[in-house]
Amino acid sequence: MGIIKVGIDMSNIREIAKRAGIGIATVSRYLNDNGYVSEESKKKIQKVIEELNYTPNALARAVFTKNSKTIGLMVPNISNPFFNQLASVIEDYAKNMGYNIFLCNTDDDKEKEKNYLEVLKSHRVAGIIASRSQCKSEYSNINIPVVAFENHILDNIITVSSDNYNGGRMAFEHLYSKNCERILQIRGPKSFEATELRFEGFMDAAKDKGVEVSFIEFQSDFQVEMLEADINSMNDISQYDGIFVFNDIAAATIMRSLKKRGVTIPNQVKIIGFDNSFIGELLYPSLTTINQPIEEIGRTIVELLIKQINGDEVAVKDYILQTKLIERETTLSLEI
Amino acid sequence: MGIIKVGIDMSNIREIAKRAGIGIATVSRYLNDNGYVSEESKKKIQKVIEELNYTPNALARAVFTKNSKTIGLMVPNISNPFFNQLASVIEDYAKNMGYNIFLCNTDDDKEKEKNYLEVLKSHRVAGIIASRSQCKSEYSNINIPVVAFENHILDNIITVSSDNYNGGRMAFEHLYSKNCERILQIRGPKSFEATELRFEGFMDAAKDKGVEVSFIEFQSDFQVEMLEADINSMNDISQYDGIFVFNDIAAATIMRSLKKRGVTIPNQVKIIGFDNSFIGELLYPSLTTINQPIEEIGRTIVELLIKQINGDEVAVKDYILQTKLIERETTLSLEI
Numbered sequence: 118m119g120i121i122k123v124g125i126d127m128s129n130i131r132e133i134a135k136r137a138g139i140g141i142a143t144v145s146r147y148l149n150d151n152g153y154v155s156e157e158s159k160k161k162i163q164k165v166i167e168e169l170n171y172t173p174n175a176l177a178r179a180v181f182t183k184n185s186k187t188i189g190l191m192v193p194n195i196s197n198p199f200f201n202q203l204a205s206v207i208e209d210y211a212k213n214m215g216y217n218i219f220l221c222n223t224d225d226d227k228e229k230e231k232n233y234l235e236v237l238k239s240h241r242v243a244g245i246i247a248s249r250s251q252c253k254s255e256y257s258n259i260n261i262p263v264v265a266f267e268n269h270i271l272d273n274i275i276t277v278s279s280d281n282y283n284g285g286r287m288a289f290e291h292l293y294s295k296n297c298e299r300i301l302q303i304r305g306p307k308s309f310e311a312t313e314l315r316f317e318g319f320m321d322a323a324k325d326k327g328v329e330v331s332f333i334e335f336q337s338d339f340q341v342e343m344l345e346a347d348i349n350s351m352n353d354i355s356q357y358d359g360i361f362v363f364n365d366i367a368a369a370t371i372m373r374s375l376k377k378r379g380v381t382i383p384n385q386v387k388i389i390g391f392d393n394s395f396i397g398e399l400l401y402p403s404l405t406t407i408n409q410p411i412e413e414i415g416r417t418i419v420e421l422l423i424k425q426i427n428g429d430e431v432a433v434k435d436y437i438l439q440t441k442l443i444e445r446e447t448t449l450s451l452e453i
Numbered sequence: 454m455g456i457i458k459v460g461i462d463m464s465n466i467r468e469i470a471k472r473a474g475i476g477i478a479t480v481s482r483y484l485n486d487n488g489y490v491s492e493e494s495k496k497k498i499q500k501v502i503e504e505l506n507y508t509p510n511a512l513a514r515a516v517f518t519k520n521s522k523t524i525g526l527m528v529p530n531i532s533n534p535f536f537n538q539l540a541s542v543i544e545d546y547a548k549n550m551g552y553n554i555f556l557c558n559t560d561d562d563k564e565k566e567k568n569y570l571e572v573l574k575s576h577r578v579a580g581i582i583a584s585r586s587q588c589k590s591e592y593s594n595i596n597i598p599v600v601a602f603e604n605h606i607l608d609n610i611i612t613v614s615s616d617n618y619n620g621g622r623m624a625f626e627h628l629y630s631k632n633c634e635r636i637l638q639i640r641g642p643k644s645f646e647a648t649e650l651r652f653e654g655f656m657d658a659a660k661d662k663g664v665e666v667s668f669i670e671f672q673s674d675f676q677v678e679m680l681e682a683d684i685n686s687m688n689d690i691s692q693y694d695g696i697f698v699f700n701d702i703a704a705a706t707i708m709r710s711l712k713k714r715g716v717t718i719p720n721q722v723k724i725i726g727f728d729n730s731f732i733g734e735l736l737y738p739s740l741t742t743i744n745q746p747i748e749e750i751g752r753t754i755v756e757l758l759i760k761q762i763n764g765d766e767v768a769v770k771d772y773i774l775q776t777k778l779i780e781r782e783t784t785l786s787l788e789i
Contacts, residue, residue, distance in 0.1 A: 187572065195540060195556075196731065201531045208558055212565075217572045220531075220556035222544055236523065236553045240576055369735045376737045395532065399705045401712045401737065 137161040187217045188422065189237035193225045193249040197366050198394035199409070200248065203266075206415030207246065214423050216243065225308070227251040234259070244422045249309060262425035264418050267311040275425075277418050277436045281311045284407040284440035285318025288361045288389050291405070293326055295387055295448050297359025302332040303371065305363035312363040315391055315407075319361055331357070335367060355380045358387065365390040365397050365406055372400060372447070388447040402446030410438050473497040523553045524758065525573035529561045529585040533702050534730035535745070536584065539602075542751030543582065550759050552579065561644070561673075563587040570595070580758045585645060598761035600754050603647040611761075613754050613772045617647045620743040620776035621654025624697045624725050627741070629662055631723055631784050633695025638668040639707065641699035648699040651727055651743075655697055667693070671703060691716045694723065701726040701733050701742055708736060708783070724783040738782030746774050 134141045139158050146152035147162050154162075188211055192200045208218045219242065221233040230252050237245055238259060247256070248266040256263055256270050265276040292300055302319055305312030316332070323330045333351060354360075354371075355378055362368035368390030372382060380386055382402055390397060390406040397404035417436055424431045470477045475494050482488035483498050490498075524547055528536045544554045555578065557569040566588050573581055574595060583592070584602040592599055592606050601612040628636055638655055641648030652668070659666045669687060690696075690707075691714055698704035704726030708718060716722055718738055726733060726742040733740035753772055760767045 185576075187576070195531060195537045196534070198532070201537055204531060205558065217569065218557075220558065221554075222541065222556065233553065240521075240523070373735050373737055373739075396735075399709050399732075399736075401709055403709075 133162060133165050136165040185241050185243050186215060187219060187240070187242045188419075189221060189233070189240075189242040189245045190218050191221045191223050191230060191233060191245065191247045191250070193223050195220070195222045197364070198396045199364065199366070199392040199411070202394055202411055203248070203415060206411055207419055210416050210419040211423075214419060216419075216423070223251070225249065225251060225306075231255050237261075243426050246418055246422060249311070251308065262422055264422045264425075266414070266418060267309070269310065273433055275421055275431065275433055275436065277414060277421065278311055278438070279409040279414065280437050280440045281314035282318040284391060284409075285315035285320075285361075286322040287318075287440065287442050288315070288391065288407055289319045289322035289326075289328075289330075291389060291442055291444075291448060292359035292361065292387060293322075293328065295359070295450060297387055298328075299357045300328065300330045300359040300361070301354070301357040302330055303360065303362040303367060304332050304334045305367075306336060307334070309363075312391075315363055335363070349374075354378075355386070358385065359389075360386060361389050361391075363391055365392040365394045365404060368404055368406070369396050369400055372404070383447050383449045393443050397443075397445065400447075402449070405445045405448040406443050408441045408443050410440070413438050469498060469501050472501040521577050521579050522551060523555060523576070523578045524755075525557060525569070525576075525578040525581045526554050527557045527559050527566060527569060527581065527583045527586070529559050531556070531558045533700070534732045535700065535702070535728040535747070538730055538747055539584070539751060542747055543755055546752050546755040550755060552755075552759070559587070561585065561587060561642075567591050573597075580762050582754055582758060585647070587644060598758055600758045600761075602750070602754060603645070605646065609769055611757055611767065611769055611772065613750060613757065613774070614647055615745040615750065616773050616776045617650035618654040620727060620745075621651035621656075621697075622658040623654075623776065623778050624651070624727065624743055625655045625658035625662075625664075625666075627725060627778055627780075627784060628695035628697065628723060629658075629664065631695065631786060633723055634664075635693045636664065636666045636695040636697070637690070637693040638666055639696065639698040639703060640668050640670045641703075642672060643670070645699075648727075651699055671699070685710075690714075691722070694721065695725075696722060697725050697727075699727055701728040701730045701740060704740055704742070705732050705736055708740070719783050719785045729779050733779075733781065736783075738785070741781045741784040742779050744777045744779050746776070749774050 130141055130144050134144045137144065139161055143154055143158050144162055147154045147159060190204060190207055192204055195201050195204065204220055211218050219237070221237070223230040223233060230250060234252070234255055238261065242261065244262040246264050246266065247270060250265055250268045250270050253270060256274060263270065263274050265274050267278045269276050300323070302316065304316045307313060320330060354375065360371065362371050368388055372388060375382060375386060382388055388404065390404050393406045393408035397406050417438065421431055421436065466477055466480050470480045473480065475497055479490055479494055480498055483490045483495060526540060526543055528540055531537050531540065540556055547554050555573070557573070559566040559569060566586060570581070570588070570591055574597065578597065580598040582600050582602065583606060586601055586604045586606050589606060592610060599606065599610050601610050603614050605612050636659070638652065640652045643649060656666060690711065696707060698707050704724055708724060711718060711722060718724055724740065726740050729742045729744035733742050753774065757767055757772065
């Protein structure tokens with residue numbers, strides 16, 4: 118990276134050394150984190166630094182050691198319960214490994230993501246987690262370890278995701294097992310690799326059973342007004358007896374809309390979402406969904422990133438984590 | 454702050470100046486953002502910087518000019534829809550003013566907040582927005598402008614909040630106008646100033662009408678499992694005909710729990726929340742609530758912070774923004 122080098126002003130190091138009664142070289146090693154410093158000396162230096170009301174030098178240290186102990190986490194939409202749960206999980210694991218998280222909300226907007234990428238680079242973060250990235254070449258030559266979640270970025274960047282294709286298959290098989298015959302699929306935006314795989318899995322499973330499935334495409338992950346408009350444009354939504362929605366928060370909007378039209382769930386129509394985010398349990402009836410192993414996803418991402426930060430070898434490949442069905446009330450069988 | 458001073462290595466400045474065909478002093482002014490540089494020179498310098506694959510020097514610039522164009526935003530709980538909406542609003546306004554946001558999730562945990570405060574200081578952010586802070590003296594002598602949301606921090610720090618007290622009064626008056634007689638209030642944790650004011654407003658309004666109100670206290674803002682446990686400990690929740698819940702997301706949990714017990718809303722019990730976050734519209738029936746003017750809150754916070762960053766005078770006082778009732782289905786009058 119650095120054609121810019123920054124240095125701690127020697128007069129400050131002298132000041133600290135003098136007050137702490139310790140050699141300049143030791144203070145320098147401590148500040149630069151590049152050699153042995155005894156516990157006793159560390160304490161003395163720390164005390165002087167506190168007396169001088171001196172902010173711990175993560176910044177200066179980052180520049181020297183190239184490790185700021187801060188990870189930039191790009192999330193596409195912090196209002197989607199799945200992504201805010203994932204952010205919390207990643208934050209917890211990172212903290213356990215001694216790293217702080219700066220959260221950047223990209224809104225699935227390429228320009229915003231590009232801008233945040235520059236900001237994270239200029240703050241010399243130790244690593245970047247890019248969820249549902251809308252960028253590609255912007256990530257080349259950045260010299261900071263990156264792990265992608267869901268959307269692939271470049272060949273040399275690891276991608277972690279749930280097994281979305283199989284999750285889609287499971288969603289179909291579940292509705293089929295519940296005797297749904299007029300099935301609708303609400304498909305996510307085409308720029309989301311994960312929801313496209315869910316779509317394909319669902320369609321393939323339907324084909325295997327010889328079942329025709331209708332589908333419509335939503336333009337957005339989750340914005341209540343926009344989704345409502347999408348739904349209102351579907352005059353015939355109440356004709357279906359089984360609906361798969363590409364994520365839980367969009368499923369919540371669909372449910373609200375169906376209930377407004379007097380359609381009863383699960384009696385008239387069964388609904389299945391995807392994610393197993395907290396919203397599913399709050400809805401009534403509670404939402405059947407496909408679980409993404411959110412803890413495992415978070416742990417895998419953080420571990421792979423920190424290994425790279427530490428210079429350890431990691432296989433550059435897709436890390437795909439298992440999905441599973443969570444049955445709740447929206448697909449309860451009818452009472453006979 | 455700085456007993457540490459960092460400088461751009463002169464050899465780099467020379468390199469840029471040489472390649473751009475511009476004087477060293479001009480390059481230095483540009484990099485340090487501390488004097489006039491013509492548009493033409495700016496472009497030339499920028500071009501060389503790009504050729505050298507050189508990360509824009511927000512960091513170096515931050516150290517010199519003390520303005521990193523980055524704001525640290527502490528949120529207590531990113532899973533609470535109100536706080537993630539507020540984060541989005543603040544991010545939008547900040548972006549319009551040329552600032553990026555680093556989001557830090559404190560979980561209402563004093564230690565986490567303290568730690569993030571150190572991280573933000575060490576990254577030399579231009580300003581800090583501290584929502585529902587659990588800290589006090591940690592914010593003294595930090596030499597970075599701070600605006601508090603909801604919880605007060607120190608006498609010299611501006612606090613922005615909604616008019617929670619009057620919101621609480623309105624919530625009572627609404628249930629009262631709907632002829633509720635057996636009224637329960639779900640109170641938030643005592644360390645949240647805002648929900649305590651809602652509590653007091655509600656109680657005072659009840660007293661004015663001579664109505665007795667029961668209340669129970671929740672230990673957390675929002676964690677589904679924890680709230681469920683709180684609710685399950687209340688055997689008699691179905692005896693009430695009007696319930697005020699300290700925020701919308703907790704209200705969603707209460708509604709779910711009541712419906713599980715076969716209690717019908719609004720027929721048997723009317724519910725009112727607080728926030729007017731997006732969750733209220735997704736629930737069925739949709740949630741009556743007290744609106745916090747989230748756009749106005751975000752704008753006010755960002756404006757007050759940036760004024761301070763720019764060295765403009767601002768009155769250190771409480772900025773209190775109006776709340777209002779949003780009537781939806783959970784308090785519909787019974788059909789006669």
